[in-house]
Amino acid sequence: MFVLSSKTCQIWRLSPGGLAIAETLRLNEHVNAEQKLKLARFLDLSIDTLKSGYRSVMYNYHFSDDGAPSAAAGAETGFSPADIAAEITSCSGCRLGKTRNKAVPGEGAEHPLVLVLGEGPGAEEDASGRPFVGPAGRLLDKMLASIGLSREKNCFIANTVKCRPPGNRDPELSEIRACAPFLARQIEALKPLFILAVGKVAANRLLRASPGQNGDEEPSPEPISRLRGRFFDFRFPGFRGDPHPADSVEDSGIRVLATYHPSALLRDDSLKIPAFEDLKKLMLRLAVLDEGYRQESRALMAKYAAKDPVFAAEVEEFLS
Numbered sequence: 001m002f003v004l005s006s007k008t009c010q011i012w013r014l015s016p017g018g019l020a021i022a023e024t025l026r027l028n029e030h031v032n033a034e035q036k037l038k039l040a041r042f043l044d045l046s047i048d049t050l051k052s053g054y055r056s057v058m059y060n061y062h063f064s065d066d067g068a069p070s071a072a073a074g075a076e077t078g079f080s081p082a083d084i085a086a087e088i089t090s091c092s093g094c095r096l097g098k099t100r101n102k103a104v105p106g107e108g109a110e111h112p113l114v115l116v117l118g119e120g121p122g123a124e125e126d127a128s129g130r131p132f133v134g135p136a137g138r139l140l141d142k143m144l145a146s147i148g149l150s151r152e153k154n155c156f157i158a159n160t161v162k163c164r165p166p167g168n169r170d171p172e173l174s175e176i177r178a179c180a181p182f183l184a185r186q187i188e189a190l191k192p193l194f195i196l197a198v199g200k201v202a203a204n205r206l207l208r209a210s211p212g213q214n215g216d217e218e219p220s221p222e223p224i225s226r227l228r229g230r231f232f233d234f235r236f237p238g239f240r241g242d243p244h245p246a247d248s249v250e251d252s253g254i255r256v257l258a259t260y261h262p263s264a265l266l267r268d269d270s271l272k273i274p275a276f277e278d279l280k281k282l283m284l285r286l287a288v289l290d291e292g293y294r295q296e297s298r299a300l301m302a303k304y305a306a307k308d309p310v311f312a313a314e315v316e317e318f319l320s
Contacts, residue, residue: 079189081110081156084182088162089129094178096163102129106158106186108151113286113293115192116140116157117183118261119201120171126164131157136262140198143262146276147283148297156190158183160205170201187234187254193289194282195234195254199261200224206256207232227258229278231285257282280304280311288318 085105091097104121107130116132124134132140140157141150149155161171161179171179183205187195197203204221234254259278260271287294287301301319305312 079185081106081186081189084185084189088182091162091178091182094163094175096161096165096175096178099166100163101126103162104129104131104159104164105162105182106131106156108156108158109154110190112156112190112192113154113194113290114144114149114156114282115187115190115195116144116151116155117195117197117202117206118157118159119199120159120161120168121164122168123164131159132262135266139262139265143275143279146300147279147286148293148300154293156186156192158186160202176205192254193286195256196282197256197258199264200227203227203256203258206234207258224258224260224264228260228274229281230258231281232256232258255285280308284311284314284318294319 088105089103091103097103100121104125108116118132121131122134122136125131125137131137144150144155151157160183161175162182163175165171165175195206197206200221200223203224204227207222207227232255234256257278260275265272265275283297283301283304287297301315305315
């Protein structure tokens, strides 16, 4: 007997092809037998089309309705960071799975205020299976600490692709596409208030049209110098469309702030000042939206406000 669970449907729903089709099949966490049969028939037809173009023998599926959702249903959806990490470590969905040493799912707080997103693992990350542990990672930890954040307490750190591209090159379109469902599920599971996209690859991945959604050509990337320092709405799921500036911190939803990658700061000291300005903007908006963070970061904000009249005026405006 073929078994199709609500967990399978939920995972498939967030795949690149499943995003649109799930709406047609009306899949959700509570899946009935008819919906499961529709999905199974569709998947059979897709496989036959890709393999030979001819229909094969149709299986006699036997499905039953899921039980009504319970208060504990979320524990069975496979959407915890640990569940997603386990799938990532066994993934071979693109050629990076053949060249990696270890996959790097990400690490950090289970309920983060901020998801920090880079482009891909480097050599030290590939060896350890942990994100941002090389020189750029150590600088990232200092950057986060400067505004009262850390991977141990209130951040989760991950990458656009979960395996190291050879030679630390930028990830290719097919590799980004292969990892897209993992990233979508991580964002949904973590539910951060903000995503801090470090570097042009992560920023363009979150703020530009999703690769493969508008054809097979990858959109021309925007330089990070044009994207940094501004807040954007993150439109989930699908990563579709152009960025929409989010000027009001009261609006609901996840916000994206782009800034320079720590490795760029190691190469060019002149970028450290604008990167710190970006971080102070994030600090201020976090303080508006999260009472606990506001209390914990009050001393840091007072320190920076004493040296920066512009920041002091913003603190007065937003927190008075």
